[in-house]
Amino acid sequence: MAHPVKPKLAVWKFASCDGCQLSILDCENELMAVAGAVEIANFAEATKAVVKGPYDISLVEGSITTEHDAERIHKIRRVSKYLITIGACATAGGIQALRNFVDVKDYVRAVYASPQYIETLTKSTPIRDHVFVDFQLRGCPISKYQLLEVISALLNNRKPVTPPHSVCMQCKAAGTVCVMVAQGQPCLGPVTQAGCDALCPSYCRGCYGCFGPKETPNTAALTEAWKALGATDSELVRAYRGFNAYAEAFRRESEAHER
Amino acid sequence: MKGKVIKVDVLCRVEGEGALLIKISDDGKVDAKFRIYEPPRFFEAFLRGRSYAEVPDITARICGICPVAYQMSSVHAIEKAFGVKVDGQLRELRRLLYCGEWIESHVLHAFFLHLPDFLGLDDAFAVARDHRQVVEEVLRVKKTGNDIVRILGGREIHPINVKVGGFYRAPSKADLRPLVDQLKWARDSAVKAVPLLAGLPYPDFESDYEFVALRHPDEYPFSEGRLVSNKGLDISIDEYEQHFAEEHVAHSTALHGVHIGKGMYFVGPLARFNLNADLLTKTAREAAKTAGLKPGCCNPFKSILARQVETVYACEEAIRIIEQYEPPERSYVDVTPRESMGCGCTEAPRGILYHRYRFDSAGLVTDAKITPPTAQNQPTIEDDLRRYVTPRIDMPLDELTWQCEQAIRNYDPCISCSTHFLKVRIERTH
Numbered sequence: 001m002a003h004p005v006k007p008k009l010a011v012w013k014f015a016s017c018d019g020c021q022l023s024i025l026d027c028e029n030e031l032m033a034v035a036g037a038v039e040i041a042n043f044a045e046a047t048k049a050v051v052k053g054p055y056d057i058s059l060v061e062g063s064i065t066t067e068h069d070a071e072r073i074h075k076i077r078r079v080s081k082y083l084i085t086i087g088a089c090a091t092a093g094g095i096q097a098l099r100n101f102v103d104v105k106d107y108v109r110a111v112y113a114s115p116q117y118i119e120t121l122t123k124s125t126p127i128r129d130h131v132f133v134d135f136q137l138r139g140c141p142i143s144k145y146q147l148l149e150v151i152s153a154l155l156n157n158r159k160p161v162t163p164p165h166s167v168c169m170q171c172k173a174a175g176t177v178c179v180m181v182a183q184g185q186p187c188l189g190p191v192t193q194a195g196c197d198a199l200c201p202s203y204c205r206g207c208y209g210c211f212g213p214k215e216t217p218n219t220a221a222l223t224e225a226w227k228a229l230g231a232t233d234s235e236l237v238r239a240y241r242g243f244n245a246y247a248e249a250f251r252r253e254s255e256a257h258e259r
Numbered sequence: 260m261k262g263k264v265i266k267v268d269v270l271c272r273v274e275g276e277g278a279l280l281i282k283i284s285d286d287g288k289v290d291a292k293f294r295i296y297e298p299p300r301f302f303e304a305f306l307r308g309r310s311y312a313e314v315p316d317i318t319a320r321i322c323g324i325c326p327v328a329y330q331m332s333s334v335h336a337i338e339k340a341f342g343v344k345v346d347g348q349l350r351e352l353r354r355l356l357y358c359g360e361w362i363e364s365h366v367l368h369a370f371f372l373h374l375p376d377f378l379g380l381d382d383a384f385a386v387a388r389d390h391r392q393v394v395e396e397v398l399r400v401k402k403t404g405n406d407i408v409r410i411l412g413g414r415e416i417h418p419i420n421v422k423v424g425g426f427y428r429a430p431s432k433a434d435l436r437p438l439v440d441q442l443k444w445a446r447d448s449a450v451k452a453v454p455l456l457a458g459l460p461y462p463d464f465e466s467d468y469e470f471v472a473l474r475h476p477d478e479y480p481f482s483e484g485r486l487v488s489n490k491g492l493d494i495s496i497d498e499y500e501q502h503f504a505e506e507h508v509a510h511s512t513a514l515h516g517v518h519i520g521k522g523m524y525f526v527g528p529l530a531r532f533n534l535n536a537d538l539l540t541k542t543a544r545e546a547a548k549t550a551g552l553k554p555g556c557c558n559p560f561k562s563i564l565a566r567q568v569e570t571v572y573a574c575e576e577a578i579r580i581i582e583q584y585e586p587p588e589r590s591y592v593d594v595t596p597r598e599s600m601g602c603g604c605t606e607a608p609r610g611i612l613y614h615r616y617r618f619d620s621a622g623l624v625t626d627a628k629i630t631p632p633t634a635q636n637q638p639t640i641e642d643d644l645r646r647y648v649t650p651r652i653d654m655p656l657d658e659l660t661w662q663c664e665q666a667i668r669n670y671d672p673c674i675s676c677s678t679h680f681l682k683v684r685i686e687r688t689h
Contacts, residue, residue: 014298015298015300016323017320017321017322017323017326018322018323018324019320019322019323019324019326019416019417020323020416021323022323022324022416023416025367025371026363026405026415026416028398028399028401028402028405029398029402031398032387032394032395032398035384035387040382040384046371046372046382046383046384047381047382047383047384048375048381048382049381049382049385065298065299065300066298069298094300094320095300095302095305095317095320096300096301096305098301098305099301099304099305104301106304107301107304107305108299108301108304110301110303110304110307111299111301111302111303111304120298120299140320140417141323141414141416141417196414199413199414199419200413200419200427202413203413203419203420203427203428204427204428204590205419205422205427205428208316208419210417235310238309238310238313242316242317243320
C-alpha cells in the first residue's frame with residue numbers, strides 16, 4: 001500500500017543546546033529511512049527548505065525564556081497536529097531553569113556588561129506550561145532510540161512506549177551492580193526515569209538525573225539514604241538542581257534542603 | 260545606485276539560531292550584521308556555587324554539538340587550578356575522545372551543513388538524491404566518530420565518562436579494538452572524498468587574516484600547547500586574557516572577541532591547519548596536497564577542505580592511540596580542591612575554547628569565564644560579509660543572499676555556544 005502523502009515533520013528550537021535535535025542527525029543508520037518515511041518540512045539545523053504548515057508532527061526542543069518565544073510556541077501549536085517536546089529543556093525548563101530559584105537580574109549582571117540590553121523572562125519554563133503537549137520525551141539529551149520509537153509509533157497510529165519506571169530497573173535488567181549499595185556512591189537512579197539504559201552506573205558513577213523524576217518518586221527516602229552516605233544539605237540541593245531542576249518532584253526536594 | 264537590504268530571518272544549517280542583516284546604502288556603503296537571537300542561558304552565573312566535580316557535566320550542556328570540547332577545556336582549567344597533571348594513557352584517551360568529536364562534528368558540517376551550499380542544494384537529503392552512496396558513506400564516517408565518543412564517553416551527546424582527573428571508567432583494550440577497522444575504513448573514505456571537495460567552485464575571496472590556534476611541539480593540537488598566530492603571537496594559555504578581550508559592540512551589543520591592540524582574528528580548522536600543517540600525519544598531509552590546500556591559505560571558503568584534512572588526521576590519530584593502548588592502573592588521578600584559579604584552552608572543532616574558573620577552598624566555583632570560538636570569530640564573519648558584498652552589490656538578491664549565508668557557514672558558527680554572551684535584539688525591518 002502506497003502512502004498517498006508523506007506526513008510532514010517539523011523541528012522547532014527554543015532555549016537549548018541543540019543536542020536533542022542533533023539526535024535526529026545522529027541516527028546515522030536510520031536517517032535516510034526516516035527521511036524517506038516523512039517529509040522534513042521545517043528543520044533549520046539541517047535544511048534550507050521550508051514547507052508550509054500545517055505539520056503532522058512537530059518536535060519542540062528548548063524552554064521558554066523570552067516574551068517572543070512565549071508567543072511563538074502558540075503559533076507552532078496552531079499549525080501542529082501532534083506536538084512532541086524533546087528533552088529536559090522542553091519538558092522541565094532545562095539547566096537554564098536554575099534562574100527560577102534566584103533573582104534573574106543577578107544572573108544578567110553576572111554575565112553581561114550592559115544588563116539593560118538583555119531581554120529575558122524571570123523563569124525558564126517547559127513547553128507544557130504554555131500549550132497542550134501531546135507527548136513528552138525526557139532526557140538531557142533524549143535517547144535517539146526513544147525518538148525513533150515515538151516517530152514510528154505516530155506513523156503507525158499507536159501509542160509510543162517509553163517506560164516511566166526508574167533507572168534502577170534498567171540497572172537490574174543489565175546486571176549492573178548497584179553503585180550506591182556496593183560502592184557507597186550517591187545515585188539519583190531510584191528517583192530518575194529510565195531511558196538512558198542506566199548509563200552512569202555502568203561507567204562506575206552515580207546517576208545524575210538526566211531523565212528527570214520517574215512516576216511517583218520517593219525523593220524523601222532517597223535523601224535519607226544519601227544522608228547515610230554523608231551527603232550534606234547543600235550537596236542534596238545541588239544534586240536535585242541539575243538539568244531537571246524545575247521538574248516538580250526535584251524542585252520540591254531541593255527546596256526542602258535549602259534552609 | 261539604489262540601496263538594498265539582504266535579510267535572512269532564520270539562518271539554516273548552523274547550530275543554533277541566528278539571523279543575517281546586510282544594509283547597502285544608496286552610496287554603496289555596506290553594513291553587515293550577523294545577529295544572534297538565541298536566548299541567553301547564563302552559564303557563567305549559575306556555575307557559581309557549583310562543585311568543581313560538576314563543572315564538566317554542566318558546561319557540556321552549553322553545546323550539544325561539541326560537548327567534549329566543553330568538558331576538555333573545563334577539566335584542563337580545573338586541573339590547572341588544583342595543580343594536577345593528567346598524563347600517560349589517560350591523556351591519550353582524552354585525545355581519542357576529542358578525535359571522535361572532531362570526526363562527527365567535521366563530517367556533519369562539511370557534508371550536511373556546508374556542501375549543499377556549494378552544490379546549490381537545500382540540504383544533504385537533496386545531495387543524496389544524486390549521490391546516495393556519497394551520503395551513505397559520509398554517514399558511516401560520522402558514525403565512526405560518534406562510536407568513539409559513545410564507547411569511551413558513554414553516549415554521543417553529553418558524554419558521562421569525563422571526570423576531573425581522568426575518567427570514571429577506563430575502557431578495556433577489547434572495548435576499543437573493534438574501532439580500528441572502522442577507523443581505517445573511515446580514513447580511506449575521507450581520503451577518497453577529497454577530490455570531490457577540491458573540485459567545488461570556490462569564490463575568489465581572500466583576506467590578510469590573523470589566524471590563532473594552539474601549537475604543541477610534537478603533535479597536532481587538541482588540548483595543550485601555546486597560543487600562536489601567523490602575526491607573531493606566541494603566548495602561554497595563562498596569558499590569554501592579557502591578549503584577548505571581548506568588546507561590547509554598540510550595534511548588536513554582542514560581545515565580540517578581539518586581539519587587544521590588533522583587532523579581529525580567525526580561529527578554527529583553517530587556522531589550525533595554517534599553523535600546524537607540519538604536524539599532520541603523512542596521509543593527512545597528502546590529502547591536503549590533493550585538495551590543493553597549502554599552509555597560508557587565506558580563503559575562508561576553503562575551511563571545508565581543512566575540515567576534511569583534519570577528519571583524515573583524527574582517524575589516524577585515533578588508530579594510533581587505540582593500537583598503543585594499555586589500560587591504566589587507575590582511571591583517574593586524585594585531585595584535592597584548594598582556593599585557586601585556573602584556565603584551560605582546547606581546540607573545539609570550531610576553534611579555541613577558553614575557560615577560566617576561580618574556586619574557594621571547598622572546590623566551589625566563585626567565578627567562571629567561558630569564551631567560545633564563535634564569539635571570537637564573529638567580528639571576522641561580519642567583516643567577511645562586508646567585503647564579500649561590496650564588489651557584488653549588483654548580483655541578483657537571491658543569489659547574493661545565499662552566498663552570504665554560505666560565507667557565514669564557512670566558520671561553522673555554533674550559536675548555541677556563543678549565546679551565553681551574546682545579546683539578543685532583533686532589529687525588525689518591517
